[in-house]
Every structure is written in structure tokens, then in C-alpha cells.
Amino acid sequence: MIFDRVLIANRGEIAVRIARTLRRLGVTAVAVHTPSDAGARHVREADLALEVPSYLDAEAIAGAALASGAQAVHPGYGFLAENAAFARACAAAGAAFVGPPAEAIDAMGDKIRAKATVSAAGVPVVPGGAEPGDVLEEWREFPALIKPSAGGGGKGMVLVRSAAELPDALASARRTARAAFGDATLLIERYVDSPRHIEIQVLADSLGGAVHLGERECSLQRRHQKVIEEAPSPFVTPELRARMGAAAVEAARAVGYVGAGTVEFIVDGATGAYHFMEMNTRLQVEHPVTELVTGLDLVELQLRVAAGEPLPFGQDDVRLSGHAVEARVYAEDPSRGFLPTGGRVLLLREPGVPGPAAQTAGAGPLVRTDSGLAEGGVVGSEFDPMLSKVVAWAPDRKGALRALDRALAGTAVLGVVTNVPFLRALAAHPAVRAGELDTGLVERALPELVTDAAAPADVLAAAGLVFHALPQGDDPWEVTDGWRVGERAWTTWRLASRDGVHEVRVRGLPAESAEVLLDERPAPARLRADGQEVAVTLDGGTTRYLCARDGDTLWLGRDGRAWAFTRHLIGDPGDRPGAAASGDGVVRSPMPGTVLVLKAQPGDRVSAGQPLVVVEAMKMEHAVTAPCAGVLAELPVQPGQPVDMDAVLAVVTPEEA
Structure with missing residues (x-):
């Protein structure tokens, strides 16, 4: 390895993941961070860290590379990963850019130019139009899909079903494109109804070598954002893989591509016909599933290619083994229309081994978690809501889905509402289990996938018991055991949660012998605390919960779900903090x-x-x-x-x- 020191121009889970490969290779990892991110996990896991004003400040980050003595810069994905000017700034600072040449970024980063380039190379493309000109405003073939020319990751994409929707859709897409990518140029394409989204991972070196590493199925999307991805696709045959792989390699060769890249295709699930959508000139979020089925470390290969080394294998050497599935954990609330959430991470449980990790022949299921989270860290609204990725590998697809479900059940981020219950429901959906996927499946199945935010009666009872067991002060008369001459009295706890304010009545000492009013009848209950877990015995059955407190707010978690309760002292039982009655305006x-x-x-x-x-x-x-x-x-x-x-x-x- 030629590089001794590499700067990671990113944050979160991808920065942590890149640092792990650098550590394994004995390369010094240099992190950058904004002032508010100084205590983030990616900073703590690096060997050296420098402050920059913004993760989008190309000049400052290139300057940090120069100041740190880094010989290369790895951009991860997002931010500056597909910014040709940044690639040139790194070169000017004397650091190799771990990615394709700036000319290839320019060619493929502009979706309009990319379609023309690959079409000239014989790769089929989706019909559409692009700016400049009035082609967008005059488009009349609906439904249609608007996309930012400079962007990726689904940001700014808007589905338009009629001419009446077009003006507002264009305005919204332009605002998002300008804010996210600094370029408001748009294109429009014929919308392919219910297709499969399949992408091909390609690798190319600077000596003319180029291969593909098979496909990833990315059809499970919500609002054009991928949610669960897998490799290989349950739809793609060896023959189709060979044809699409060859087309992807040709697309890469057409722009003189070097490094790791992904060519994305829309595929007709009925006929197998495929059309080029775009090329992402960077590492993809879902790259772990390819790593697990090939046994390769894509970040290591990126570094070696950037250092001028040839690819260490040819196309005939690529083998796919077993099946891998990845689920993206987001800070969002499915029960509130997937709105972004935030908060302080009070308790964190992440299953499996940190990536990258490869399976071994004949081994059982393997779980890997790529994460940028740490207990005590704050999830804010400045960045993308993705927190981590839970990835499972098994010898077959059924086993991989089963392992993924177990891993998600063991995932907990108390303090921040996440989409983990939604992910479990999606992975267990009959169509997903059968491999019958298309890009509209998630939206069609949403009513089945979004679980009720309301806390079940047993969880409410557990919350009441925990509050009842908390120390109330040094005065023995303040002990909430309900002791009275004759019979213990009930203590009523008013607990506010996302679905309203609930009354939970408890009497006795939970650690010894207590009762909870459950379904209008007293039920025997007991509470045992063990570190960050509590065991609640209710009506003879015992359930274990993860438990964390933030002032007057209590979080309980089990099986991938989490509930927050705050002691509510004012208002009537129908009040909910932060909410207004539907008619009060x-x-x-x-x-x-x-x-x-x-x-x-x-x-x-x-x-x-x-x-x-x-x-x-x-x-x-x-x-x-x-x-x-x-x-x-x-x-x-x-x-x-x-x-x-x-x-x-x-x-x-x-x-x-």
C-alpha cells in the first residue's frame, strides 16, 4: 500500500467504516469535523482529527489534507464524493482523490450528459428531456419523474402524474437540488410503472482493467430512497447478470472510469428489459451486501486502485457466495408519515460485528452493523437521517432474511425514534419473502407496514412500575408504596407518550410485591433492575426491557421497538404535549x-x-x-x-x- 496517511472527507457510519479498513491496513486515518461534530464517533475512531467549517467546504477540506500530511482523500458518499472540483482541489493539495478522474465525475455526475454518453456507447436509456430549454415546462407524457441533474440518493426526485402538478413539482425539485447539490438543473423522464431497480457494482483500474461484481436489488424504496437492499437479486438470472454486467462495464469504459462505481438500471420485471438510469461515481450506501457475497473489501480496492495498482483479479475470478440483505436504520417516525426525528442517544444496542467482514465457506449466518452512533451523541436535523446499516449474510436468501429480522430485533437506539419496527415488517412481508419486488411495493403496502405508535397495555404497566420504583426523596413519608392503615392505596401515574396521556395505577413496592390496575382489575406485578435492563413480571409472565431515562422522560425498548413516556402533571387526560386540538388552528x-x-x-x-x-x-x-x-x-x-x-x-x- 503506497499511502501511509488518508484523510476521510465525511462523517457518520461511512467515515467509521472507512477508518476500520485503514486501521486493518496500518494506514493512519485522518478525520475532519465541524465544530458541532467534535465529539462524534468518527472523530474518536480516527488517529487524527481536524476541524473544518463545513463538510461541503472543498477548499477547507483540501487544506486539511495538506496540513495533515495525508497522501490521499477518501470522500465516502454524499457531500463532496461526486464533486469534480473537489477532486481537482485534492490533486492541487498533493493528495490522491480516492475516486474516479474529475472528467469521469463531470461526465457521469451530470445525469443529462451521462445519458448521452452511455447511449452513444450502445447502452439503452429511459426516454426523457432535460434543461436548458422549455422541455420540462412543456412535458406532457405522464406520469413522469423529475430529477436533479447533479444529484443522487433520491433527493429532489418528484413523481408527477398530471400537467397540473408540474409547476409546483418543478419549483420544489429546484429548491431541493440547489440546497442539496448546489445546482438546480433538472431533467424529466418517462416514469416506468412498477419496475425493479437493479444496480451493478463496477471496478476499474488506471491500467485498463475493468470488472463488475454482480448486481444489487434495490427495489424496496420509499419516496425514491432505498430502504432494504440485497445481493444477488432474486430476479436476475446468470444470463441477465452477464448482459447487464457487460453493459455496466461499457458505461464505465465510455468515460475512462477508474475506481469503484455503480451503474443503476430500471428493469421491466415482466420482460427483463433494462434501461440505464445513472452512474454513481462513488461507493454506494449498500456496498456491504456486495462485500459479503464476494468476500472483497471495496474500500481497500478503492485505495489500491487510487495508488496506481492493477485490479488483483479478472472477471472470471469473481464468485458470488450466499445471500446478503441490508436494512437502513433512519431517524424517522413511520407513525407520523416518516417525519425526521432527533434527540440524544441514551442507550445503544447494535448487533453483529463491525464491518467490513466476509463470510467463510460453509459458515452459518453473519450479521454486520455499520454505524456512526455512540451513546451520548446527539442526532440533529443538519444531516441525512440515516443512522446505521444492519446487514445479514447466510448461505441462502431465506436464511439471510431470517438473520436480518433477528438482528433488527436486537437493535435499540433509545432516545431517538427510528424506523426499525417498519424495517422488520417490510422484511417479513409476503411479497418480500417471495422475492416479488418492484419500486412501488413499499408505498402500496404501507398500511400493513407501519405499526401503531400506541404503547400496549403491558408496556404502559411496565412504565408505571418503573416510575413507581424510582426514589422519591429521603423522607420516608414520600415512599410511594401506598401504605395505609387497613389497605394500601393506589398511586396514579399520568404518562404522556406519542399517542396521548395515559393513567397507570400502581400500589405496593415493585421490587417486592406490587399490583397494577390492568383491564380494570388488579394484576400482581414485580420489577427487577439489572443495569440498563428491567425485568417486569406481570400476571405471572416476565418480559425484559431495555431502559433509559432523560430527566422526567423514560424510554423502554424491546424487540426493536421503543416507547417514550414523560410524567405528565398538568392538563386533562386527553392532552398530549406539543399537540393541538384539531380545530384550534x-x-x-x-x-x-x-x-x-x-x-x-x-x-x-x-x-x-x-x-x-x-x-x-x-x-x-x-x-x-x-x-x-x-x-x-x-x-x-x-x-x-x-x-x-x-x-x-x-x-x-x-x-x-
Whole structure:
């Protein structure tokens, strides 16, 4: 390995994952961080760390590479990973860019140019049009898909089903593209209904060698964001793999590609016809599934190619073994329309071994977690909501899905609401189990996949017992055992959760002998604490919960689910902190974020459901609407203003008032 020191121009789970490969190779890992990220896990796991104003500041990061003595810069994905100017800035600072040549980034990073390039090389493409010109505004073939020309990862993509939707869709896509990628140029394509999304991993060296490493099935998506990926695809035959792989290699050769890249295809599930969508000139989020079925470390191969070494194998040497499935853990609340969440990580449980790790022939299931989380860390709204990736490998697909479910059940991030229950439901869906996938499956199946946020009665009882067992002070008269002459009295705990305020009645000492009023009858209960876990015995059955507290808020977790309860002292039992009655006209922010656009002004008459404010969180836009018809009386926010969850955005005076 020519490099002794490599700077990682990224953060979170991908920075941690790259650092692990560098450590294994004996290469010094240099991290960069913003002021607010100084205590992040990727900083602690690096050998050296330097502060930069922003992860998008190419000049500052190239300067950090020079100051640290790094001989190479690995961009990970996102941020500057597909920025040709950054690749050139690294070269000017004397550091190799661990990625393709700037010219290849320019060619493939611009989706418009990329389609023309690969089409000229004989690769089929999806019909569409692009700016400049009025082709977008004049498009009349619906449904259609709008995409930022400079972007990836599904950000800014908007599905348009009619000409009436087009103006607002274009405006929204341009705002997102400009904010996320610094380039508002768009293209539009014919929308292929219910296709499969299949991508091919390619590797190329600077000496003319190029191979593909098979495909990844990425059809399980929500709002064009991948959720669960797998390798190999249950749909792709060896013959189709060979044809698509050859097309992907040709696409890479067409731009003089060097390094690891991914060629994405839309595939007709009925006919197997495939069309080029785009090429991601970087490592992909889902690269671990390819690593697990090939036994290769893609980051190591990236580094060796960037150092000028040839690929150590040819196409005939590539072998796929077993099956791997990856699930993306996001800070989002499926029960509230997948709105971004946040908070401090109070307790963390992540299964499996940290990546990269390869399977061994004949071995049983293997679980790998790539994560940037650490207990005590804060998940905010500045970055993408993906927290970690849970990946499972087994000799066959059925075993891999089973291992993934067990791993997700053992995943806990108390303090932050996540999508883990949704992931378990999706992985267990009959169509997913059968391999009958398409890009619309998740949206069609959402009612079956989104679990009720309400806490079951036994979880409420457990929360009441935990609060009842907490020390109440030094005064013996403050002990909440309910002791009275004759019979113990009941103590009523009012606990606020996401679905309302609940009353839980407990009497006695939970550690010895207590009762909980369950279904209007006293049920014997007992509580045993063991570090960060509590064992709750209720009606003779015992359940173990992970347990964490943040002031007056208690978090309980089990089987991948988590519930938060706050002692509620004021208001009536129907109150819920941060919520307003449906007719009172108060409009609150459903998540922490930044006000992007005001869609109305004070004094305007508005209808129920009319968008009033657009809030951006984790690089995604969310329209907040009027709860009722009436007059917009107050609008106490401005574009660019940061807001907390449940902050008042507007007040509508209802019509009846």
C-alpha cells in the first residue's frame, strides 16, 4: 500500500467504516469535523482529527489534507464524493482523490450528459428531456419523474402524474437540488410503472482493467430512497447478470472510469428489459451486501486502485457466495408519515460485528452493523437521517432474511425514534419473502407496514412500575408504596407518550410485591433492575426491557421497538404535549428543522389542508398544512429560521370563530 496517511472527507457510519479498513491496513486515518461534530464517533475512531467549517467546504477540506500530511482523500458518499472540483482541489493539495478522474465525475455526475454518453456507447436509456430549454415546462407524457441533474440518493426526485402538478413539482425539485447539490438543473423522464431497480457494482483500474461484481436489488424504496437492499437479486438470472454486467462495464469504459462505481438500471420485471438510469461515481450506501457475497473489501480496492495498482483479479475470478440483505436504520417516525426525528442517544444496542467482514465457506449466518452512533451523541436535523446499516449474510436468501429480522430485533437506539419496527415488517412481508419486488411495493403496502405508535397495555404497566420504583426523596413519608392503615392505596401515574396521556395505577413496592390496575382489575406485578435492563413480571409472565431515562422522560425498548413516556402533571387526560386540538388552528412543526418557504401570509383566507409553511429537515422538504379552514392570524416564523419539534409555525382562526 503506497499511502501511509488518508484523510476521510465525511462523517457518520461511512467515515467509521472507512477508518476500520485503514486501521486493518496500518494506514493512519485522518478525520475532519465541524465544530458541532467534535465529539462524534468518527472523530474518536480516527488517529487524527481536524476541524473544518463545513463538510461541503472543498477548499477547507483540501487544506486539511495538506496540513495533515495525508497522501490521499477518501470522500465516502454524499457531500463532496461526486464533486469534480473537489477532486481537482485534492490533486492541487498533493493528495490522491480516492475516486474516479474529475472528467469521469463531470461526465457521469451530470445525469443529462451521462445519458448521452452511455447511449452513444450502445447502452439503452429511459426516454426523457432535460434543461436548458422549455422541455420540462412543456412535458406532457405522464406520469413522469423529475430529477436533479447533479444529484443522487433520491433527493429532489418528484413523481408527477398530471400537467397540473408540474409547476409546483418543478419549483420544489429546484429548491431541493440547489440546497442539496448546489445546482438546480433538472431533467424529466418517462416514469416506468412498477419496475425493479437493479444496480451493478463496477471496478476499474488506471491500467485498463475493468470488472463488475454482480448486481444489487434495490427495489424496496420509499419516496425514491432505498430502504432494504440485497445481493444477488432474486430476479436476475446468470444470463441477465452477464448482459447487464457487460453493459455496466461499457458505461464505465465510455468515460475512462477508474475506481469503484455503480451503474443503476430500471428493469421491466415482466420482460427483463433494462434501461440505464445513472452512474454513481462513488461507493454506494449498500456496498456491504456486495462485500459479503464476494468476500472483497471495496474500500481497500478503492485505495489500491487510487495508488496506481492493477485490479488483483479478472472477471472470471469473481464468485458470488450466499445471500446478503441490508436494512437502513433512519431517524424517522413511520407513525407520523416518516417525519425526521432527533434527540440524544441514551442507550445503544447494535448487533453483529463491525464491518467490513466476509463470510467463510460453509459458515452459518453473519450479521454486520455499520454505524456512526455512540451513546451520548446527539442526532440533529443538519444531516441525512440515516443512522446505521444492519446487514445479514447466510448461505441462502431465506436464511439471510431470517438473520436480518433477528438482528433488527436486537437493535435499540433509545432516545431517538427510528424506523426499525417498519424495517422488520417490510422484511417479513409476503411479497418480500417471495422475492416479488418492484419500486412501488413499499408505498402500496404501507398500511400493513407501519405499526401503531400506541404503547400496549403491558408496556404502559411496565412504565408505571418503573416510575413507581424510582426514589422519591429521603423522607420516608414520600415512599410511594401506598401504605395505609387497613389497605394500601393506589398511586396514579399520568404518562404522556406519542399517542396521548395515559393513567397507570400502581400500589405496593415493585421490587417486592406490587399490583397494577390492568383491564380494570388488579394484576400482581414485580420489577427487577439489572443495569440498563428491567425485568417486569406481570400476571405471572416476565418480559425484559431495555431502559433509559432523560430527566422526567423514560424510554423502554424491546424487540426493536421503543416507547417514550414523560410524567405528565398538568392538563386533562386527553392532552398530549406539543399537540393541538384539531380545530384550534395552531400549526406546529412536526419535526426539528429549518423554515424554507412561506406559502401564505397573515390575513389570507386558507382552506383545511392548504400548505402554509415548508420546513426542511435532513435535506428533505415537508409541507405543513392548515388544520382547518379560516383566516391565517399569525405567522411567527421567517425563511431560514431554525425551529424545534412542536414549535408554533402559524395560527389559523377557524371559520366558525
